[in-house]
Amino acid sequence: MLLLPIVKMTKTVMKSLLGGSACKMYPLRPPTFFGGTRGPVEIDPSKCVLCGLCAKKCPAGAIAVDREGKTWEIDRLKCIVCSLCADICPKKCLVLRNDYTPPVTGETKDVFRIEPVSKEGHQDQGKSKG
Amino acid sequence: MGKRTVIPFGPQHPVLPEPIHLDLAIEDERVVEAIPSLGFVHRGLELLVEKMDFQEMVFVAERICGICSFMHGLGCSLGIEEIMGIEVPERARYLRTIWSELSRIHSHLLWLGLAADAAGFESLFTHSWRVREKILDIAEETTGGRVIFGACKVGGTRRDIDGETLVRVLGRMKDIEADYRSIAAVFRDDYSMRHRFSGVGVMSREEARELGAVGPTARGSGIARDTRELGYAAYGGLDFEPVIEDAGDCYARCMVRVREVHQSFDLIRQAAAKIPGGPVEVKVKGFPEGEYFSRLEQPRGEVIYYIRGNGTKFLDRFRVRTPTFANIGPMVKMLAGCELADVPVIVLSIDPCISCAER
Amino acid sequence: MIEKQETISITIGELLEKVCRLAGEGYRLVQIGCTRLDSFQVDYTFDKDYRFLNLRVLVPADKAVIPSITGVYWCAFTYENEIHDLFGIEVKNLNIDYAGNFYRIAVEAPFNVSRPGDEEKE
Numbered sequence: 001m002l003l004l005p006i007v008k009m010t011k012t013v014m015k016s017l018l019g020g021s022a023c024k025m026y027p028l029r030p031p032t033f034f035g036g037t038r039g040p041v042e043i044d045p046s047k048c049v050l051c052g053l054c055a056k057k058c059p060a061g062a063i064a065v066d067r068e069g070k071t072w073e074i075d076r077l078k079c080i081v082c083s084l085c086a087d088i089c090p091k092k093c094l095v096l097r098n099d100y101t102p103p104v105t106g107e108t109k110d111v112f113r114i115e116p117v118s119k120e121g122h123q124d125q126g127k128s129k130g
Numbered sequence: 131m132g133k134r135t136v137i138p139f140g141p142q143h144p145v146l147p148e149p150i151h152l153d154l155a156i157e158d159e160r161v162v163e164a165i166p167s168l169g170f171v172h173r174g175l176e177l178l179v180e181k182m183d184f185q186e187m188v189f190v191a192e193r194i195c196g197i198c199s200f201m202h203g204l205g206c207s208l209g210i211e212e213i214m215g216i217e218v219p220e221r222a223r224y225l226r227t228i229w230s231e232l233s234r235i236h237s238h239l240l241w242l243g244l245a246a247d248a249a250g251f252e253s254l255f256t257h258s259w260r261v262r263e264k265i266l267d268i269a270e271e272t273t274g275g276r277v278i279f280g281a282c283k284v285g286g287t288r289r290d291i292d293g294e295t296l297v298r299v300l301g302r303m304k305d306i307e308a309d310y311r312s313i314a315a316v317f318r319d320d321y322s323m324r325h326r327f328s329g330v331g332v333m334s335r336e337e338a339r340e341l342g343a344v345g346p347t348a349r350g351s352g353i354a355r356d357t358r359e360l361g362y363a364a365y366g367g368l369d370f371e372p373v374i375e376d377a378g379d380c381y382a383r384c385m386v387r388v389r390e391v392h393q394s395f396d397l398i399r400q401a402a403a404k405i406p407g408g409p410v411e412v413k414v415k416g417f418p419e420g421e422y423f424s425r426l427e428q429p430r431g432e433v434i435y436y437i438r439g440n441g442t443k444f445l446d447r448f449r450v451r452t453p454t455f456a457n458i459g460p461m462v463k464m465l466a467g468c469e470l471a472d473v474p475v476i477v478l479s480i481d482p483c484i485s486c487a488e489r
Numbered sequence: 490m491i492e493k494q495e496t497i498s499i500t501i502g503e504l505l506e507k508v509c510r511l512a513g514e515g516y517r518l519v520q521i522g523c524t525r526l527d528s529f530q531v532d533y534t535f536d537k538d539y540r541f542l543n544l545r546v547l548v549p550a551d552k553a554v555i556p557s558i559t560g561v562y563w564c565a566f567t568y569e570n571e572i573h574d575l576f577g578i579e580v581k582n583l584n585i586d587y588a589g590n591f592y593r594i595a596v597e598a599p600f601n602v603s604r605p606g607d608e609e610k611e
Contacts, residue, residue, distance in 0.1 A: 022260050027465070033270075034270050034271040034274075035271075035311060036269075036271060036272065036273065036274045036289070036361060037270055037274055037275075038274040038275055038280070059186040059189050059190075080189070080193075080278075080282050081275075081280075083274070083280070083288075096274075123319070167587075167590075167591075168591060168592060169591065169592035169593035169594065170593065170594050172594060172599075174594075177599065177600060177602075180602075201498070236529060336574070339515075339517065340562075340563070341520070341563060341564045342517050342518045342562065342564050357539075359539065360492055362540060409519075422494070423494055423541070423543070425492075425533065432519070434519055434520055434534065436520075436522050436524075436532065438524060443496070446524065446526070447524040447525075449522045449523075449524070451519070451520035451522065451568075454570075455567060456519075456520070456564070458564075458567050459563065459564025459566070459567060460564070463563075486591070
């Protein structure tokens with residue numbers, strides 16, 4: 001009669017001692033993400049044509065496209081990683097990374113310089129983070 | 131005749147996931163009257179209809195609450211689709227059902243953890259949340275976000291789950307269900323859980339009906355009402371019965387939620403077996419004009435949305451009445467006459483999601 | 490169409506009588522909602538066995554007073570206090586009256602914003 005709880009308890013104790021932690025042990029072990037995880041937005045500046053559709057579609061108003069200054073800028077803390085910009089981009093130059101947005105202590109805006117394809121057929125590339 | 135004292139409960143309390151304030155008038159440890167006070171997280175989200183067009187309102191709706199987030203987005207989309215007469219493809223309806231049930235499982239597991247914590251059983255709390263992590267991993271794999279899915283839109287869903295991922299997810303769900311069964315057994319049979327919850331906060335069936343209780347709060351008192359029987363999304367084609375218990379106390383409400391998790395696992399399996407192929411969205415043209423009340427069954431009960439459009443891209447009105455708001459009346463009635471030490475358990479047993487209640 | 494939804498327009502005077510009759514028939518109060526159009530449109534929604542019934546009352550915007558139904562449905566005080574706080578409609582004979590303190594908001598009647606088309610209609 002007394003044996004059953006002792007047997008069950010021993011099983012639980014053995015499982016806890018030898019089974020390893022149920023936690024993900026972050027940051028000792030690197031975090032696992034999935035293929036579909038939505039993370040910070042990355043832009044390929046060589047493909048962008050400064051159409052501004054992403055800025056119009058963004059529900060949080062995090063993207064700003066400057067046609068004269070030729071920059072594309074995103075405010076990391078306003079972005080809600082909904083991926084509407086990546087879905088609507090006609091040139092498919094926006095992609096969401098597969099990890100989480102890292103915390104920032106200072107500047108929250110990332111600015112990218114866009115050089116559009118020039119008429120002679122060769123393109124200049126330039127990117128600066130400000 | 132004892133002296134009356136007024137004790138403030140909340141807004142900060144270990145048992146409350148979100149802030150609500152109650153003024154408890156007590157006489158010698160027995161609560162005579164409870165007066166609720168809301169407004170700590172009122173964000174006025176309904177006024178955003180002036181700034182966000184009708185498709186972006188789905189994103190705002192999703193962010194009303196973190197726990198019941200997918201179904202808010204679903205309710206907003208359903209309402210706008212009924213106004214515009216949009217027919218959502220079959221596959222999208224089954225996907226929405228699968229995600230809704232995943233949302234229900236993770237919400238109930240969160241509540242079960244909090245209930246164990248209210249009873250002082252902290253290892254059961256962490257075990258429940260450990261199982262919940264596996265569900266959130268499934269959500270992240272299929273939608274990209276753990277809590278805010280971002281998967282619903284007007285006209286269908288934004289993503290698809292391909293056949294291979296679905297099979298893999300179902301395989302993992304079998305292990306999760308076996309794990310969950312051992313936790314459910316503790317909620318059902320353990321002496322300390324029974325003792326803490328039984329006989330506390332009793333609400334009879336007549337009272338529950340008069341006060342307009344919804345969700346597990348009503349089903350724990352014997353009222354057989356589940357808004358999923360209306361047949362929105364793919365529920366019309368699935369086979370289920372509302373889960374009812376008769377005792378009307380906190381233990382009954384706890385058991386309703388425990389059994390609903392089992393029911394949700396079963397519903398996901400049924401939906402995954404019946405899901406057809408095809409597109410997951412239709413193109414949305416034009417603007418909504420008209421009005422509709424859309425009703426859904428959230429984990430906490432019946433939620434109702436009133437959406438009114440006037441033919442422009444901004445809606446006229448987007449009103450949400452969440453189940454916690456409807457359950458505040460029953461909660462106040464339950465608190466009258468209980469012991470002071472039972473107040474946290476009673477407040478928790480209606481599953482208060484105050485950020486939903488106040489939007 | 491998921492379900493048939495019936496909306497009946499009534500006047501403020503008929504409200505209490507109709508609500509009493511519905512309570513007698515066993516209807517459950519689902520919600521009381523308010524929309525600011527030219528006047529206030531207050532919707533009283535009831536449900537019985539998934540049958541949906543909505544009573545619609547139009548209240549003039551300048552002298553907005555409605556009687557409370559808390560005598561019939563005790564739990565309606567949450568909805569009516571919310572309408573009072575957000576829209577500024579006065580509700581008479583509430584059983585638990587928070588007198589404007591239900592929601593802790595800084596601005597009085599924040600949802601009582603006139604719509605852009607109102608001036609032309611008047």
